[in-house]
Amino acid sequence: MKQAYPPEWHDVFLSHTRADREQAEQLAEQLRAAGLSVYLDVDDEALSRLHGRELAERLKNILSRSRLLLFVFSARSTESRWMPWELGLAHGVVGRVLLWPLNAAAGRAAARQEYLKLYEQVNAIHPLEDVLARVYSARDAAVAPAHEHAAAALGEITGQQGLALAQPAHAWEFGWRGPWQLYMAWWQALWGTGSRAKSPHE
Numbered sequence: 001m002k003q004a005y006p007p008e009w010h011d012v013f014l015s016h017t018r019a020d021r022e023q024a025e026q027l028a029e030q031l032r033a034a035g036l037s038v039y040l041d042v043d044d045e046a047l048s049r050l051h052g053r054e055l056a057e058r059l060k061n062i063l064s065r066s067r068l069l070l071f072v073f074s075a076r077s078t079e080s081r082w083m084p085w086e087l088g089l090a091h092g093v094v095g096r097v098l099l100w101p102l103n104a105a106a107g108r109a110a111a112r113q114e115y116l117k118l119y120e121q122v123n124a125i126h127p128l129e130d131v132l133a134r135v136y137s138a139r140d141a142a143v144a145p146a147h148e149h150a151a152a153a154l155g156e157i158t159g160q161q162g163l164a165l166a167q168p169a170h171a172w173e174f175g176w177r178g179p180w181q182l183y184m185a186w187w188q189a190l191w192g193t194g195s196r197a198k199s200p201h202e
Contacts, residue, residue, distance in 0.1 A: 008065065009037070009065050010038065010039040010062065010065060010066040010067070011031075011036040011037045011038065011067050011068065011135045011139070012031055012036055012037070012038045012039065012066065012067070012068050012070050012131070013039045013062065013063050013066035013068070013069050013070070013086070013094075014027065014028055014031075014038055014070050014072060015069055015070065015071050015072060015083050015086045015087065016072040016073070016077075016083070017073075017074070017076055017077045017079065017080040017083060018080075019074070019079070020072065020073075020074050020076065020077070020102060021042060023072070023074075023102055024040060024042075024072050025040065025042065027070075027100070028043075030128060031128075031131065034128060034132060036131075036132070036135055039062055039066060041059075044062075046058065056085075059082075059086065060089060060093075063089055063090055063093060063094065064093045064094070066094060067094070067096065067138035067139065068094070068096045068097075068098060068131070068134055068135055068138055069086065069087065069090035069094055069096065069097045069098070070098055070100050070122075070131065071083070071087055071097060071098065071099045071100060071116075071119070072100045072102065073099065073100070073101060073102065073106050073109070073110065073116075074102040074103060074105065074106045074109070075105040075106060077106070077109070078109060078113065084115070087115070087119075091118075096138055097120075098120060098121075098122055098130070098134060099116060099119050099120065099121040100121075100122050101121060101122075107121075
């Protein structure tokens, strides 16, 4: 099912490798039938017209307006150049990542990828229900976990400045300029528009 992108928000950004396209499309249809909005790159006709940095910017902007990265992987995913990038980006701008192994071989492959051990795998008995519950929770959340972590880090850094904040230059940096730059970076990531030689999952 072709969709017009980007809408205001996506419930799920579905990350996959081209080798698993058919299974990814089937999963996307299941999620849409359950009432979720799903971003799947093969449905995004604009990607075929983008290259390099413009392609990366478009994916970044769409991912920043997604509530959950669903990392759909198999043993073949280790060959993907884009999936690790999407995973790392989601870790930073979304903070919600869920692994969806396609088969037992995927689980064995994940065990050899240390970075995948940082994230939860979908409930093997009730996978669809697990995704739905996480998306509903994300819809109710006012702030994405990644943004909460950024705000907490800024607060910790500010607290560590202590007496230095008594100096006008430091007070300006941490009381106004720093928070303003953080806010503008968040705003641009949230609403910025992206400006493809190959599919991102080739």
